[in-house]
Amino acid sequence: MIKxxxxxxxxxxxxxNNREWFQANKERYDKARENLIxxxxxxxxxVHQIDPGVSADLDPKKSVMRIYRDIRFSNNKTPYKNNFGVSIxxxxxxLGGVEYYLQIQPGKSFIAGGYWMPEAEHLKAIRQEIDYNxxxxxKIVDNPGFVKLFGEFRKQEQLKTVPRDYSADNENIELLKLKSFIVFHQLTDKEVQSATAAEDIAGLCSKIxxxxxxLKNAIG
Structure with a gap:
């Protein structure tokens, strides 16, 4: 559970969000990171018990993502993220690709899954899989229980135009135009602080x- x-x-x-404060509170950060680990x-x-593709050898320390922001190409020059991210x-x-992703942020925590912004080769393969199957x-994303937990799958970022090799009258064009193939479910502060947080979050992963x-079958 999150403390x-x-x-x-x-x-x-x-x-x-500055280096002086962060260094003065480094011990608090270390304890928070240990809590995440x-x-x-x-x-x-x-999750390994649910999805055998999740390696039992996955290093939890590496799954917890860096809190330090890459500010080289960003207008936002604050040096630290205001959340903890976990990639499984x-x-x-x-890390990345088809995954389960947990974000811990006061009032804005969530568990997500799928594939965010696939690389070109994988995007092509996923679209082909959608076209064929x-x-x-x-059957997965339109299931009422799935929609109740994660919302409407099609309502995420789409291309403004029809993707190459497909026609506008394709019955699945809304799915084919997607740029990402992800779902997420908001978690309250109370839920992430629950003694059963790991079990409850894993239960949501079982739905993802x-x-x-x-997606894994699509990209081989």
Whole structure:
């Protein structure tokens, strides 16, 4: 579970996003990160039982993403993220791709899954899989229980034009125009601080699992 101290650290970081404050509170950051690693260790174990593609050898320390922002090409020059991110890949040890993603942020925590902004080769393969087997994807994302947890799958960023090799009158054009193939479910501060947080989040991952299977099958 996430400790109140971890959320409090992130809350204060928002108003003190500078190196001086961060260095003065480095011990608090280290404890918050350790809290995330503890939760991630439990979560990896539980999600591995749901999705065998999640490696039992995944290092929880590497799954917890860096809090330091890359500001080289950003107008926002604050040096730190105001959240903790956890990537649990659905295949192998490389972070990103088809994954489960947990974000811890006061008032804005969530669990997500799928594939965010696939590289060109993978995007092409996923679109081809949708074109050939759209019924399989629609069975997953249009299930009432799935929609209740994650919302309307098609209402995420789409191309403004029809993707190459497909026609505007394709019955699955809304799915084919998607740029990402992700779902997410908001988590309250109370939920992430619950003693059963790892088990509850893993339960949500079990609902995401069929989508990840579809995407993994698409990209081989």
């Amino acid at each position: 109140a101290q971890t959320l409090n650290f992130l809350k204060e970081l928002v108003d003190n 503890e939760l991630t260790t439990s979560l990896i174990s539980k 890949p659905s295949h192998g040890l490389k 759209a019924a399989d994807l629609k 699992y069929p989508l990840n299977v579809f």
